[in-house]
Amino acid sequence: MIKENKTRKELIVSAIDNGTVIDHIPAKSLFQVIKILNLEGFENQVLFGTNLDSKKYQKKALIKVRNKFFKIDEINKIALVAPTATIIVIKNYDVIEKIDIEIPDQIINLVKCFNPNCITNHEKIPTKFIVIDKDELQVQCHYCEKIMEKEEIVFL
Amino acid sequence: MKNKSLLSINDYSKEEHIQILDHAEKFEKKPIQNLLNGYVIATLFFEPSTRTRLSFESAISRLGGRVIGFADSSSSSVSKGETLKDTILTVSNYADLIVMRHPKEGSARYASEVSPVPIINAGDGANQHPTQCLLDMYSIRKTQGTLNDIKIAFVGDLKYGRTVHSLVIALCNFNTEFHFVSPPSLKLPNSIKRHIKKNNLSFQEYYELDNILPIADIIYMTRIQQERFSDPIEYERVKNVYKLTPDLIENTKENMKIMHPLPRVNEIVESVDESSKAYYFTQALNGVYVRQALLTSILGKI
Numbered sequence: 529m530i531k532e533n534k535t536r537k538e539l540i541v542s543a544i545d546n547g548t549v550i551d552h553i554p555a556k557s558l559f560q561v562i563k564i565l566n567l568e569g570f571e572n573q574v575l576f577g578t579n580l581d582s583k584k585y586q587k588k589a590l591i592k593v594r595n596k597f598f599k600i601d602e603i604n605k606i607a608l609v610a611p612t613a614t615i616i617v618i619k620n621y622d623v624i625e626k627i628d629i630e631i632p633d634q635i636i637n638l639v640k641c642f643n644p645n646c647i648t649n650h651e652k653i654p655t656k657f658i659v660i661d662k663d664e665l666q667v668q669c670h671y672c673e674k675i676m677e678k679e680e681i682v683f684l
Numbered sequence: 685m686k687n688k689s690l691l692s693i694n695d696y697s698k699e700e701h702i703q704i705l706d707h708a709e710k711f712e713k714k715p716i717q718n719l720l721n722g723y724v725i726a727t728l729f730f731e732p733s734t735r736t737r738l739s740f741e742s743a744i745s746r747l748g749g750r751v752i753g754f755a756d757s758s759s760s761s762v763s764k765g766e767t768l769k770d771t772i773l774t775v776s777n778y779a780d781l782i783v784m785r786h787p788k789e790g791s792a793r794y795a796s797e798v799s800p801v802p803i804i805n806a807g808d809g810a811n812q813h814p815t816q817c818l819l820d821m822y823s824i825r826k827t828q829g830t831l832n833d834i835k836i837a838f839v840g841d842l843k844y845g846r847t848v849h850s851l852v853i854a855l856c857n858f859n860t861e862f863h864f865v866s867p868p869s870l871k872l873p874n875s876i877k878r879h880i881k882k883n884n885l886s887f888q889e890y891y892e893l894d895n896i897l898p899i900a901d902i903i904y905m906t907r908i909q910q911e912r913f914s915d916p917i918e919y920e921r922v923k924n925v926y927k928l929t930p931d932l933i934e935n936t937k938e939n940m941k942i943m944h945p946l947p948r949v950n951e952i953v954e955s956v957d958e959s960s961k962a963y964y965f966t967q968a969l970n971g972v973y974v975r976q977a978l979l980t981s982i983l984g985k986i
Contacts, residue, residue, distance in 0.1 A: 645809050647790040651767055671790025672811055673692065675875050 541577040547594040549616040550606075555579050557609040558589035560683065564606050564638065565598075572596050585612060600627070605638055607631040608665070608681060631662045639667065640682045646672035655684065686984040689796040689803040693814045693850045698857040702831075705822050707977035707986055708970070711746075715973065719985040720749030726779035727753035728771070729806075730762060730786040735946065735968070736806050736815075740783050743975035752778060769798050776801045781983060802982050810846050815978065816945055817850040819971040820904075826970065827941045827963060828901055831855070837863040837896045840906035840926050840951060842872040847945045848906060849876050856880060862887035863896045867922045870912060893926060897936050903928070905944045905951050905964075928952045933961055943967050 553561055558578045567574050573594035582588035603615055607629045617625040637654035648655045648671055656670035665678040685700055696704070711717070725744050729737050732755060741751050753775075754760045762771060768786070772795045775782060782799060784792055785806040792805035792812070807813040825831045836855065838848050842864055852862065852872070856879060864872050864887060871889065880887050890896060897903070905928060913919040927950060928942065941963040944952060948964070956962050980986040 643789060645787070645789050647768070647786075647788040647794050647808075650788055651769065651794065653794055669790065671793050672788075672809070673790070 541575050541590060541592060543621060544592045544594045544618055545621055546619055547596050548598055549618060550591045551614045551616060552585060552612045553589040553610045555587040555589045560609040561606045604630055604632045631659055633659055635667060638684060640684050641669045641672060642676050642680045643672050643674045685981040687802050688982060690814050691792045691796055691805045692812045693817045693854050701821060704818055704977045704981060705825055707981060708822050708973040711973040711976040715746050718748040719980050720747035723749040724779045725749050725751055726775045726782045727751055728782060728784040729755050730757045732756040733785050733807060739971045740975055743972050743979060747976055768795060772799045810844060812850060813846055814850060815975055816847050817854050819974040820851050821854060822970045822974050823943060823967045824902055828939060831858040833859050834901050835861045835899055836902040836904060837865055837900040838904045839865040839893060841870045841908045841912060842866040843870040845906045852876055853879055856883040856885060865890045865893050865896055897932060900940055903942050905942060907949050907951060926951050928956055930955050933959060
């Protein structure tokens with residue numbers, strides 16, 4: 529049964545010879561991940577599927593990017609929307625490395641400050657947040673010093 | 685501290701706070717010192733604050749420095765739509781240091797990132813007002829002889845009052861015993877409470893003032909603003925609960941002092957002013973010495 533599912537999945541999103549697979553993305557976060565990694569502007573082959581069955585997370589999404597190997601800082605940006613994601617590095621159809629996503633210490637120019645009176649909402653300034661609690665995902669604005677909870681996070 | 689901007693009270697360490705207070709003590713003994721002769725300091729008040737601006741300008745003048753700047757943004761090019769960045773970059777050509785007050789939170793930190801000269805934050809919206817915090821610390825140390833092991837009661841609006849937040853954070857370095865008196869809707873934010881706990885200190889919260897009066901070394905009063913209340917009846921009730929009268933301060937400690945960041949409205953009745961325990965006007969004077977100490981430290985003239 530499980531094997532059959534797996535085969536079907538591989539049919540839905542076909543294998544890549546070289547590149548990166550981002551697996552275990554929460555299904556609802558797929559398009560945010562695409563946006564954060566700026567895959568829209570990519571010239572390489574990008575394959576993705578969503579609402580796939582997952583043993584761990586019920587419904588998941590996955591993305592396969594051909595001939596692209598992300599830097600760790602680059603990929604950790606998706607931690608805010610896809611903390612469960614696994615990064616799989618593929619070379620010649622073989623899994624070379626599996627990396628778990630880590631929430632970064634700082635979030636630069638990705639999130640909007642929820643404080644309407646914060647200077648970043650009034651001048652052209654890249655936003656900057658310090659992650660003060662990685663488990664609860666609390667972030668503090670470097671400028672206005674207000675603390676945002678997970679639910680209050682809005683992307684730029 | 686040389687060339688180190690002061691934007692938030694946390695930017696300076698405990699040792700640096702103490703160093704500023706020690707220098708301020710020297711300026712209290714000898715306020716007129718020609719240490720900033722030839723220096724130009726800009727005071728940019730994008731929103732008016734007469735008290736803070738005059739205190740800074742008095743400090744600069746007593747040190748022999750010159751002041752340039754504006755008292756509100758209508759008389760600057762901000763009214764023509766200039767960005768904060770452009771204003772700061774321009775003014776930094778003319779001044780050795782910039783003191784700024786701005787209605788937007790985080791504006792001072794942003795200014796410090798674009799400015800080649802140091803910035804002192806004289807208030808950024810509801811966020812920080814670190815020189816107020818330093819002058820509060822100076823006032824406590826001066827009246828109690830020490831900053832260690834003080835029992836302090838904060839009274840009134842503890843939710844929105846930025847002076848309260850900064851002072852609580854700074855006092856966490858000095859084994860302080862905290863007492864917070866406020867209506868339920870204006871309690872101290874959880875983030876500040878967490879900071880106290882992280883420093884292994886304790887605090888207690890109260891609705892009424894009475895129990896705390898006999899034990900406090902410092903009673904720090906704040907103004908409760910009517911617009912913070914959705915229920916006008918609750919405001920009327922609270923307004924009178926937190927009103928210091930001569931009767932109320934009768935059974936307080938000998939060394940107890942009443943502090944207030946000013947302006948006060950009705951939370952301290954005027955007849956309390958006669959008491960030797962009323963400290964709020966001297967507290968404001970201390971601000972000049974603390975600002976003298978800060979300016980000369982940042983400019984490396986002390």
